[in-house]
Each structure stands twice: as structure tokens, then as C-alpha cells.
Amino acid sequence: MAILVLIARIILGLGIAAHGAQKLFGWFGGYGIKGTGGFFESVGFRPGIFFAASAGLGELVGGVLTLLGLGGPIGPAIIIMVMLVAILAVHWGHGFFVSKNGSELPLLYISGALLLMFAGLSVYSIDSLLGLSAIWPANLTWIALGVAVLLALGNILVRRPAPQQQQPAA
Numbered sequence: 001m002a003i004l005v006l007i008a009r010i011i012l013g014l015g016i017a018a019h020g021a022q023k024l025f026g027w028f029g030g031y032g033i034k035g036t037g038g039f040f041e042s043v044g045f046r047p048g049i050f051f052a053a054s055a056g057l058g059e060l061v062g063g064v065l066t067l068l069g070l071g072g073p074i075g076p077a078i079i080i081m082v083m084l085v086a087i088l089a090v091h092w093g094h095g096f097f098v099s100k101n102g103s104e105l106p107l108l109y110i111s112g113a114l115l116l117m118f119a120g121l122s123v124y125s126i127d128s129l130l131g132l133s134a135i136w137p138a139n140l141t142w143i144a145l146g147v148a149v150l151l152a153l154g155n156i157l158v159r160r161p162a163p164q165q166q167q168p169a170a
Contacts, residue, residue: 005122006069012112013067016079020060023052043089044159058082066116069125072136076113077148083109084152089159117141 022030030036033052040055041048058078065075083106091103098104118141120133127133 002122002124005116005119006124008112009066009069009116009121009125012079012109012116013063013065013075015063016059016082016109017063017067020056020058020063023056024060044161045089046160055082055085062113066113066121069121069127072121072127072132073117073141073144076117077144079113080110080117080145081148081152081155083107083113084149085155088152088156114145117145 018028021027023036024033026032026035031039033049033056036052036056037048037050039048040046040051045051059082062075062078062082065071066079067075086106087103087110091101091106094100095102096104096107118138120136121127125133127136
């Protein structure tokens, strides 16, 4: 079972970290901070560059922590937080499938993160190597999940609609 958890961590961690690198650096066909910031502005996150950097950093750090098996539930919690914001701000109302900009992909990331969060990061992790696995009991895992959900909802609450453009008088 430990090798399966390692494989899941590698796939999930690299996948979400790559999403962060797209936002932050424009790697892997991404738009970088400026382009992503413009998109974030269009969905109500102002200043867009700040929120793009925050989302990109969350994806990168959450992915790397999960990939390495470091920090117990923290990496998966960060993934859940960022993906929950993505669902609520961008994918809600577009159905399920990713081909229609639906919530399929972020829900898959959340599902994987939840499994790793509660199953543990396995003996093939930096936490295990350093003897840190025991410091992540179930109650701290639930707290990490609760904090992730609350931060995601708080992020949604700070969104502001784009200012209305004044039409020139005819």
C-alpha cells in the first residue's frame, strides 16, 4: 500500500505544482503572473497579480509538499483550498466535465488530496524519514482541512465585481 500512496503523491504533487508553475512562471504553456493576473481580475480578484501569485504559490507549495511527503496534511490542505476557490470562482455553473470548463479536474485534485490527507503520506516520505509522521494525528488533519475550507471561503468573499465602464455620451 505504501508504494501506491507514493505513486499517488507523485502524480498529484507534480500535477498541481505544474499548475502553479504555469501561473507563476508561464511554464508548461501557462500565462505567467501578468496573464494569470488579468484573468483573476476578470473573475473579481483584485489586485489580479496578487491573487495570481497567491494561487500559483499555493499550487506550487502544496504540490511540492505533497510530492515530498513533507508537512503531513499541510500540502493536501493547501491543494484543497486552492481547488475549492477555483471551483467556486471559475468552474461553478459550467457542469462537471473539464471540456466545458466544469469542475471535474479540481474535484479530482480535491479527492486525491483528501485521500492522501487522511491515509497519510506513507513510509516513503520525508516526514517518515525524519520521524515526523507521529506529529500529525487525526485531529490536526481535521483542523488543517477546516482551515483550508475557511480560507477558501474567505478568499471567495473578498472578490469584487469589475467596475462598470462608463459609456461615452453620444
